[in-house]
Amino acid sequence: MEHSDTIAAFCTAPGGALAIIRISGPDALRLADSVWHSSRKLSAENPRVLTFGRVRLEDGKNLGETCLAVYMPGPASYTGEDIVEIQCHGGACAPRRILTRLLANGARLAEPGEFTKRAFLNGKMDLTEAEAVADLISAKSEAAFRLAERQLSGMLGQKIRSAKEEIFLILAEIESRLDFPEEDLDWQTPAQIVDRINQVKATLEQLLAGRDRSAVIRNGVRLAIAGSPNVGKSSLLNLLLGYERAIVTDIPGTTRDTLSEQAVLRGISVELTDTAGIRDQVADAVEGFGVERSRDTIKLSEIVLWVFDSSRDPQEDLQAMKNEIPAGAKVIAVWNKSDLAPEGFALPDTGCPAVSVSVKNETGIETLLSEFETAVWGGGDKSIPECAVSERHAGALERAISLLEMAIPETESEMYELTAENLRAARQELAEITGESAAPDVLDDIFSRFCIGK
Ligand SMILES: Nc1nc2c(ncn2[C@@H]2O[C@H](COP(=O)(O)OP(=O)(O)OP(=O)(O)O)[C@@H](O)[C@H]2O)c(=O)[nH]1
Ligand SMILES: [Mg+2]
Secondary structure: OOOOOEEEEOOOOOOOEEEEEEEEEHHHHHHHHHHHEEEOOOOOOOOOOOOOEEEOOOOEEOOOOEEEEEOOOOOOOOOOOEEEEEEOOOHHHHHHHHHHHHHHHOEOOOOOOHHHHHHHHHHHHHHHHHHHHHHHHHHHHHHHHHHHHHHHOHHHHHHHHHHHHHHHHHHHHHHHHOOOOOOOOOOHHHHHHHHHHHHHHHHHHHOOHHHHHHHHHHHEEEEEEEEOOOOHHHHHHHHHHHOOOOOOOOOOOOOOOOOOOOOOOOOOOEEEEOOOOOOOOOHHHHHHHHHHHHHHHHHHEEEEEEEEEEEOOOHHHHHHHHOOOOOOOOOEEEEEEEOOOOOOOOOOOOOOOOEEOOOOOOEOOOHHHHHHHHHHOOOOOOOOOOOOHHHHHHHHHHHHHHHHHHHHHHHOOOOOOHHHHHHHHHHHHHHHHOOOOOOOOHHHHHOOOOOOOO
């Protein structure tokens, strides 16, 4: 697909030592040349070579600093179009002046994800691979990065395409039977066709089974540290982060507001939130607002570490936990200050997994992390799925599976017109995953989540 306009944008984030301005489109070379001043011209005779030069500004003078530029002719480029990239020193001014000059000379500022969208529309990658580019950039853990890499390798797209191909072959069999009903052409029996439909369905179900693990790996989990005041919540946050982020004192009510930090625990990306200790008798209105925020955080978190103080009578804190934790929430009872626990202290029953820890002595933390891991994976498979399955993919897979399910009884009762209709619809659903038939608004939605310059 040819695009008539040429787009330009920074493809590096502000604040780095270098900035890269990317230009893509049919006019990329002319536009770059209109600002490029060098003894070695950017030209078709000189592709994929870094060229040293300066950028000519609107007043005809050159930008003081020297820059590098490279011309990558399409279709063997990221977008499949002609691309020029200009590298200059980072900072706010020089990159902006270069980009402004390019825009004044006729380039259009690229929309978020527009370079990748062009790569997709030009057949450089399928939609699952384009989505993987965004995942790769936003990956917060090694596992999320590996999952995105697998998707970028095109594995999901390949599996979907081969399922689609098999449905196409089954359809061909059925359609020729419908077209030549009189001929005795060695047709497959209904049972044989059902068998083939079931095999495709099983492949899709296998992909769908990776959905929850994909979501955990890609999005991470929100983990709240909650409990009564002074039990050691902020101390636990600091220990899990590995640095002193929150203020810790022996005064109950020290933490007055929620405090969130990103961490990776057992390979899982976690948004870890320390909360104000929850109590009914708050010291003032500020603490009251903090307690309300604690309650909101508990509701929004996938897992709650409810912290207790093993050195004091647990009755009141057990009641507080009961009052505050919504039914069905995933909770781990963390019995802290085990170093101060009375002789023979047995962990009271809270109806949820419980661990004894001492943040002070750093004991019990590995057990706590194992419980956390179990809470995340539900004790099941925690390996990185072969293919990353997003909610968008999962929706299409579910619809395709139910269409195949409908096709089975129709085939058994030899209502082949209906079988063909449902098989066609199932193919259409799969084509949405790889983007062959994705609607423009679906594409807009996907690419709008990218950053500018990607
Ligand atoms: N002995 C002992 N003291 C601890 C332990 N963990 C925390 N403390 C102490 O308990 C006190 C309270 O710790 P914090 O981490 O501020 O407690 P908190 O739950 O965040 O308290 P609030 O913010 O007031 O709700 C501090 O004096 C800590 O040093 C522990 O494992 N053993
Ligand atoms: Mg605190």
